[in-house]
Amino acid sequence: MIELDLALQRGEFSLELALASPARALALFGPSGCGKTSTLLAIAGLLQPRHGRIAINDHVLFDSRAGVDVATARRGLGVVFQDARLFPHLAVRENLRYGMPRGTTAQAFDDVVQLLQLPALLKRKPGQLSGGQIRRVAIGRALLRQPRALLLDEPLANLHREARVEVLEHLRGLKREFEQTTILVTHQPDEVMALADQVARIEDGRLTALEDVRTFMASAGIPVRARAAPIASKSG
Amino acid sequence: MDVLTPAETVALALSFKVSLVGVACSLPVAIGCAWLLARKRFYGKPLFEGLLLLPLILPPVVTGYILLIVFGHHGAIGRWLDAAGLSIAFRWTGAALAAAVMAFPLLVVALRNAFESVDRRLENAAATLGAGAWRIFFSVTLPLSMRGLVAGLALAFARAFGEFGATITFVSSIPGQTRTLPIALYELISTPGGEGGALRLTLVAGIVALLAGVIAALMLLRGGTRRTEVEA
Amino acid sequence: MRRIQRLAACMMIVAACTLASATAAAAPPTIFAAASLEPALDQMAHDGTLGAPAPRLVYAASSALARQIENGAPADIFISADERWMDDAAKHSAIVPSTRRDLLGNTLVLIAPAGSHATVDLARGTQSLLDALDRDGRLAIALPDSVPAGIYARQSLLHLGMWNALEPRLAMSRDVRAALNLVVLRQCPLGIVYRSDAVSEPRVETLATFPAASHKPIVYPVAIVKGHDNAASRTLLAALESSRAKAVLRHWGFTVPPDAKQAVRGETWDPIHSLRHEGGRTAQRGGSGAGGWTPMQTAIPLIPPSQAKGEDVHRKWTF
Numbered sequence: 001m002i003e004l005d006l007a008l009q010r011g012e013f014s015l016e017l018a019l020a021s022p023a024r025a026l027a028l029f030g031p032s033g034c035g036k037t038s039t040l041l042a043i044a045g046l047l048q049p050r051h052g053r054i055a056i057n058d059h060v061l062f063d064s065r066a067g068v069d070v071a072t073a074r075r076g077l078g079v080v081f082q083d084a085r086l087f088p089h090l091a092v093r094e095n096l097r098y099g100m101p102r103g104t105t106a107q108a109f110d111d112v113v114q115l116l117q118l119p120a121l122l123k124r125k126p127g128q129l130s131g132g133q134i135r136r137v138a139i140g141r142a143l144l145r146q147p148r149a150l151l152l153d154e155p156l157a158n159l160h161r162e163a164r165v166e167v168l169e170h171l172r173g174l175k176r177e178f179e180q181t182t183i184l185v186t187h188q189p190d191e192v193m194a195l196a197d198q199v200a201r202i203e204d205g206r207l208t209a210l211e212d213v214r215t216f217m218a219s220a221g222i223p224v225r226a227r228a229a230p231i232a233s234k235s236g
Numbered sequence: 237m238d239v240l241t242p243a244e245t246v247a248l249a250l251s252f253k254v255s256l257v258g259v260a261c262s263l264p265v266a267i268g269c270a271w272l273l274a275r276k277r278f279y280g281k282p283l284f285e286g287l288l289l290l291p292l293i294l295p296p297v298v299t300g301y302i303l304l305i306v307f308g309h310h311g312a313i314g315r316w317l318d319a320a321g322l323s324i325a326f327r328w329t330g331a332a333l334a335a336a337v338m339a340f341p342l343l344v345v346a347l348r349n350a351f352e353s354v355d356r357r358l359e360n361a362a363a364t365l366g367a368g369a370w371r372i373f374f375s376v377t378l379p380l381s382m383r384g385l386v387a388g389l390a391l392a393f394a395r396a397f398g399e400f401g402a403t404i405t406f407v408s409s410i411p412g413q414t415r416t417l418p419i420a421l422y423e424l425i426s427t428p429g430g431e432g433g434a435l436r437l438t439l440v441a442g443i444v445a446l447l448a449g450v451i452a453a454l455m456l457l458r459g460g461t462r463r464t465e466v467e468a
Numbered sequence: 469m470r471r472i473q474r475l476a477a478c479m480m481i482v483a484a485c486t487l488a489s490a491t492a493a494a495a496p497p498t499i500f501a502a503a504s505l506e507p508a509l510d511q512m513a514h515d516g517t518l519g520a521p522a523p524r525l526v527y528a529a530s531s532a533l534a535r536q537i538e539n540g541a542p543a544d545i546f547i548s549a550d551e552r553w554m555d556d557a558a559k560h561s562a563i564v565p566s567t568r569r570d571l572l573g574n575t576l577v578l579i580a581p582a583g584s585h586a587t588v589d590l591a592r593g594t595q596s597l598l599d600a601l602d603r604d605g606r607l608a609i610a611l612p613d614s615v616p617a618g619i620y621a622r623q624s625l626l627h628l629g630m631w632n633a634l635e636p637r638l639a640m641s642r643d644v645r646a647a648l649n650l651v652v653l654r655q656c657p658l659g660i661v662y663r664s665d666a667v668s669e670p671r672v673e674t675l676a677t678f679p680a681a682s683h684k685p686i687v688y689p690v691a692i693v694k695g696h697d698n699a700a701s702r703t704l705l706a707a708l709e710s711s712r713a714k715a716v717l718r719h720w721g722f723t724v725p726p727d728a729k730q731a732v733r734g735e736t737w738d739p740i741h742s743l744r745h746e747g748g749r750t751a752q753r754g755g756s757g758a759g760g761w762t763p764m765q766t767a768i769p770l771i772p773p774s775q776a777k778g779e780d781v782h783r784k785w786t787f
Binding site: 304305308309323325326407408409410415422423425426427428430 | 608638
């Protein structure tokens with residue numbers, strides 16, 4: 001359950017939205033500048049809303065009326081930033097392990113590494129990775145945190161075609177493997193289709209619709225059947 | 237082959253000891269202050285900064301005098317040190333304190349610049365991964381500021397090594413305890429016929445300073461740090 | 469056209485001359501003087517003893533002043549706290565030799581912070597001083613290799629056989645006023661300074677006076693700096709030697725050469741006369757042993773004695 005009720009001011013831009021989503025994977029969809037990234041940052045605790053309430057699976061992260069504002073480090077979230085933000089001085093392995101809770105088994109670590117096809121990269125430094133590889137490591141790092149929610153900020157942005165395909169496949173794989181609450185921020189319909197169960201449309205700092213992904217796809221003019229196929233397929 | 241006289245060698249060794257200890261003691265305080273300046277906003281920050289830079293601006297003799305009346309016998313802090321048997325008056329530890337105080341501003345400025353150049357977005361990312369403030373500092377900020385830190389240390393060491401006015405005013409000149417290389421140099425140039433020894437010591441001091449400068453330059457100029465806008 | 473040009477030229481010359489004479493008249497003479505003379509010379513400048521406009525007074529250690537003058541510093545008159553540095557200046561042709569003379573003298577005393585209740589009897593030997601220093605107190609002196617007050621202190625302690633025991637207990641300062649200050653601030657229980665310093669500082673008390681025989685006579689030579697030998701400098705030099713100046717100097721604890729009209733008092737000083745009183749040693753200054761003091765090796769001297777140029781024993785008296 002994702003409960004968002006927040007009002008936020010950033011310079012001249014103001015954002016106000018309230019929603020409660022029972023979906024496991026929620027997409028915040030809208031054009032750039034509409035406030036979706038700000039929402040994500042507020043959920044992560046990196047931006048403070050003026051007032052409101054944020055709760056994920058009944059864990060209250062922020063409640064201005066009750067005076068609750070959990071520190072970022074204790075919100076138990078895994079954030080994949082648009083610019084990945086891998087630590088440049090640490091190898092891939094150390095990056096992955098950075099947020100891992102104590103007691104995570106080696107098996108769990110290996111599972112994620114396998115899933116994201118990272119074994120060959122473990123000893124490399126971020127400076128030696130391609131764009132797609134960096135994204136995968138960032139996703140793995142967030143996942144290994146065993147977060148109560150995974151926050152993805154435009155996970156496929158600025159990737160060239162092959163990398164997009166690659167990363168999207170991995171994300172789909174993750175969705176199948178883990179029952180992970182996910183909040184996805186994007187302006188790309190194909191990402192929404194591949195990963196989300198429910199879609200919150202945001203425009204100009206306001207929520208314009210909260211709909212099931214099928215409804216979303218229909219209004220985007222994409223046949224329902226296409227969802228099952230990989231993006232790069234030639235079938236139409 | 238004896239390049240330096242025994243007295244000069246004693247002074248040189250003492251200078252190294254005093255400078256290393258001084259800078260080492262100065263470092264944790266400088267790190268803390270530099271971090272506050274780089275990452276925190278608080279009331280009275282400009283005044284705080286001004287105070288930190290004071291040893292750089294005050295005439296060294298004045299700084300030495302302040303050290304004397306605070307840490308010397310019967311001083312505000314000195315009396316407690318004396319009572320505990322930890323007196324630093326007229327001891328090499330006093331010379332180390334003088335060196336530490338004089339080198340401190342250089343260290344703070346260098347460290348602050350180094351911390352400020354670390355991308356805050358990386359620190360935020362570390363926070364989302366569960367790292368508290370201390371862990372963020374030691375695992376992200378500090379490692380990424382290493383170049384600036386080393387450069388600052390080199391400069392601070394050179395400053396401590398060459399420290400004269402505050403030292404001789406605070407702990408005077410005592411061979412083997414407080415007569416550091418600069419003080420020995422001063423004594424030599426103040427004595428007719430001492431020019432030869434003075435030249436030798438000048439060369440030594442010059443080499444140390446040059447090494448420090450080269451290290452600092454290598455650290456600061458190679459692989460420039462990227463500054464990016466602060467964003468959440 | 470021509471007339472205007474000539475007029476302009478004349479006006480410029482007149483202006484330049486006026487400016488030059490005005491500048492010359494406006495710039496007062498400068499005295500570079502040893503630090504210990506500060507209160508006395510300041511008073512003389514203030515009360516008109518040194519004429520008007522009062523000269524500019526620059527104080528520092530004699531070593532620093534001598535080196536500066538040797539390198540062309542704009543001083544008119546140099547007063548050194550010891551002969552060595554005046555000799556050095558003379559060697560570098562920085563002074564006018566014919567104008568050199570001994571201006572005043574001083575005495576060496578042992579001091580303690582006021583109210584310290586310490587008693588020291590120099591006749592009873594080193595132990596008396598060591599007792600006063602207690603467990604970890606230090607004896608404050610000026611640098612004994614370079615600062616005159618320190619040089620005299622070492623000579624005295626050597627002569628009295630106290631140097632070896634006291635050398636590890638010294639705190640050596642940049643100049644005699646810094647040494648005085650250490651005693652004033654109660655950082656050191658004992659110090660060796662000039663009587664002129666002790667007299668002008670109420671926060672210290674004099675415990676003992678070092679016998680004049682235990683060190684070379686403390687004389688402060690004065691000379692006009694080369695290239696500055698003019699009427700103003702000569703007038704100033706005469707003013708420094710006037711009886712009014714001498715009175716001020718005596719007031720501040722210095723000793724002065726006798727004046728023709730001066731009544732003989734306990735503090736007048738005659739270098740030749742007092743030396744003869746020390747058992748005729750003047751004639752044998754060339755060597756050690758028979759002389760008033762015997763320099764001994766210090767434990768770790770900065771300058772090996774073979775290289776040190778100092779302690780010139782052949783000295784011409786100007787009186």
